[in-house]
Amino acid sequence: MVALPFMALLFAIIETALVFFSGQALETAVADASRLILTGQAQSKGMSQTDFKNAVCDRIHGLFNCQAGVYVDVKKFSSFTGVTMPSPIDAQGNMQSSFDYSPGGPGDIVVVRLFYQWPIGFSLLASLGLSDLSGQKRLLVATSAFRNEPYGQ
Secondary structure, eight states: OOHHHHHHHHHHHHHHHHHHHHHHHHHHHHHHHHHHHHTTHHHHTTOOHHHHHHHHHTTOOSSSOHHHHEEEEEEEESSGGGOOOOOSBOTTSOBOOOOOBOOOOTTOEEEEEEEEEEEOOOHHHIIIIIOOBTTTEEEEEEEEEEEOOOTTO
């Protein structure tokens, strides 16, 4: 009689912990990979969006399928007050699939965002609000905003 609620609670705790741990891994990856743009290494090497995504995936190990599931969005701005970031989720709860890659130049403001659609395996958690996408998925988002260093000057 006590075993079923106990197991449900145990699975809910494990699922929630995995979501938060994966989100933290994504945050660490965006912080590490953004440094390539911040210091001008990505620009001087002529990195494409795919090359930058590969650099991100080199920093994420074992939690999820990075190559197939992580989306990279890099936008440049002229000032911090001019930063506007549209929602990656449409009105139907689906994620858009086309993102920009504009790492900017020296002194530009750049916002790097990583997205991953985490599948929620425990349907009770999805119905309680852990899911924010269609198909019982949680959108994990990691963001880094910075001003590029004056590299090459």
